[in-house]
Structures are given as C-alpha cells and as structure tokens.
Amino acid sequence: MSEADFTLDPRLAIDTCAVASLPLCEVRLMNDARYPWLVLVPRRTGLVEITDLDIAGQATLWQEVNRASAALHATAPCDKLNLGALGNIVRQLHVHLVARRVGDAAWPGPVWGHGHAQPYANADLPGRLDALRRALAATLP
Template sequence: MSPFELDRRLANDTRPVMSLALCDVLLMNDARFPWLVLVPRQAGLVEICDLPPEAQAALWQEVNLAAQALRSLSPFDKLNLGALGNIVRQLHVHVVGRREGDAAWPGPVWGSGRAEPYGEDALASVIEKLRAALAR
C-alpha cells in the first residue's frame, strides 16, 4: 500500500492546523467562513465506510472536537458537515460554521463566490487559537 499523501487540491486550498490521533486538521483558506477539513491519515480512503468501525467512531469524535473548536472562535447559527468527495476523492470531512446572512446563506459554501484568503497575521492568529482549542 502506498503511503498517505494529502490530495494536492486540499493542500492548495487549506492551511495545516495540527494532527489529531486519526486526522490532520486543516483550515480552509477562506476567511468568509469558519471552516475546517479533517483528513484521516490513511492512504486509499474514499468513503467513511472504508474505515473500520473503531476508526469511524474516532472520526466522529474528532469532527465533534473540531466543531467545538470552531464554536469557541466564532459563534455560528448552524453547523454544516460534509464528506462529499465528488471532486476530491480522498476521504475528508468538512466542518463549517454557518451564520444567517453569511456570504453563501442559505445555500452551500461549496462553489459559492470567490474564496477570500486570510491575511498572514489573521491566519496565524486563527491557527494558534484553533490549536489551543483542539488541544483541550
């Protein structure tokens, strides 16, 4: 089996935050939305059901931790979760905090307008706060 390698599209669109027991946590580089992407560090995964049951449980625990970390940074009205994989086949789970009236509300964030990348200082600050929240 080949070693784990992050899909280049995910690598281009996100910034690394930290590694949890199962997943790498990535910040979508779009300041319009509080948006994390969790990627299990196992090669060849496409669907959640490709994970063994204990890893599926760990994935959902890490998704919950990511959601709590996002909420601690930026309160939101609704949590959107998605493991679409229609464009990027590598298994990854989006964890997105949504606010009524945000740039894509009430539609999905995927493909909505142009991403607004974080500035350097804002990016560093958000990642630092996320790391602290995820390490609890």
C-alpha cells in the same frame, strides 16, 4: 491503507493550512476567510468513503469531528454548523465542518461553488491558527 503511505491530496494541500494532528486525522483550515471552515483528513491511504474505515476508525473519526466542532464553536460562534463529506472533486476522504452565520456570503445555501475563496490576510492567519490549536487542545479527553 496505512498511515506511513499517507499523502495529502494536492488540492487540499493548496486550499488549506495545517492546524493540528489528531490520532486519526489531520485538521486543516480552509483558506477562505468568508467562513470559519475546518477539514479533517484521515491519515490513511486509499479512503474515499467514511465506510472505507473499519468500525473503530469510524468511531475515532466521529470523536475527532466532535472535538473539531467544539473547537470551531469556541473560536467562531455560529448559527449552524454544516458537516459534509462530499468527495465529488477531491476523492480522498475528508470531512468539512463549516461554521455558518445567518447572512453570511452564501446563506442559506451551501458554501460549495458560491463565489471565490477570499484567503486570510497574512496578518490574520497565524492568530486564527493559534486560536484553533488552543481550542483543540482544550477538547482533549
């Protein structure tokens, strides 16, 4: 379960854009402009469940979830932050953080399986990524 052997699941690579690397996780933006949505992927091979990480790894994961949550709130104010680690389609351990607004496309239901992703416009994506990177940097301990 080393970082040297880490490979991002192809589906995550297709559906997301790189934002930043934290000590444990790759932070990625889901390419769906309907929802501000980050995905954190621990850079360890063979992880499926959060409990596959040792206790120190779990603590680091939750610290990074907190940092990403703060960055998401700073760049996309929301009514509710949804957090999930489903893994039913992509088995590689990854944690979703979705900023939800009352009245968004799937409200009040889950975003998974609701309609089709609407990719960010090419003109909007760089600014979104930059804002998230700045907000993540501002969360440094």
